[in-house]
Amino acid sequence: MQKMKSKMDVGTAAYEQIEKVNRRNQILVQELxxxxxxxxxxxxxxxxITNEKIDxxxxxxxxxxxDFGQNLHLGKNVYISNCSMFVDLGGIxxxxxxxxxxxxxxxxxNHRVNPEERRHLNFKSVYIHDNAWLGANVTVTPGTVIGENAIVAAGAVVTKNVPANTIVAGVPARIIKTIKETN
Structure with a gap:
């Protein structure tokens, strides 16, 4: 399946292909x-579900x-706690x-702002780099990058990139601290 670029229109052949994968994967998610x-x-x-071997x-x-599965990519030694949701059509x-x-x-x-196009989709990949920690009830929005070693505090809503070695908290998430290396 080819990677989504920036938008998808309902009723197109590409959208129908996505729906076919989605139907198959939803059965697997239910079984899981x-x-x-x-x-x-x-x-x-x-x-x-992801069509990739999980380490x-x-x-x-x-x-x-x-909601899709095949655009979710997991590294090694990842821990995902219960009730987490990955809306991955645009790539996670x-x-x-x-x-x-x-x-x-x-x-x-995300859905488009224009009411006539509201059921059409826009895609923006999310990147979560090595050693990041997302606390409970975190929301990460489309197109954001969470840097290496960053911490996202519980309940935060990430709407902008999180630099490496920082702690963010709040709605929207803001930097509250820089993580210093200890030797």
Whole structure:
């Protein structure tokens, strides 16, 4: 499947292809969340959903939600807590050693502002770099980048890029502290 650029129109052949993948993956998501599974089985089902092998060092707690799945890319040693939602049609890229708290929503899709086009979609990829930590109930909006070693405090709404080695908090998220290296 080719990567989405910037927008998608309802009723096009490309949109229909997305719907076909989505129908298949929603069955897998339901299977994942509605029956007991081992950690290995969870990774295997999520690998089917994302169409990429999930590394054995990654742990995903259920329930796990995604609206598409095949544009979600997970690094190694990632921890995803329960009830997290990934709206990944526009691409979500998660680096190594990332921690994602419960009830986190990461979205790479938005609807257009013009009322006549409201059901049409715009895509902007989200990048979460190595060693980032997203607390509970965080929302990450389309097109944002969370830098290496950054921390997003619980309940924050990320609407702008988060620099590496910083802590952000609030709605919208703002820098509250710089992380200093310790030796």
């Amino acid at each position: 969340n509605n029956t007991p599974h081992t950690k290995t089985e969870i990774r295997e089902l999520v690998s089917q 054995e060092t990654t742990e995903i707690r259920l329930p796990f939600y995604t 890229y998660i680096g190594d050693n990332v921690l994602i708290g419960p009830n986190t929503t990461i979205t790479s899709v």
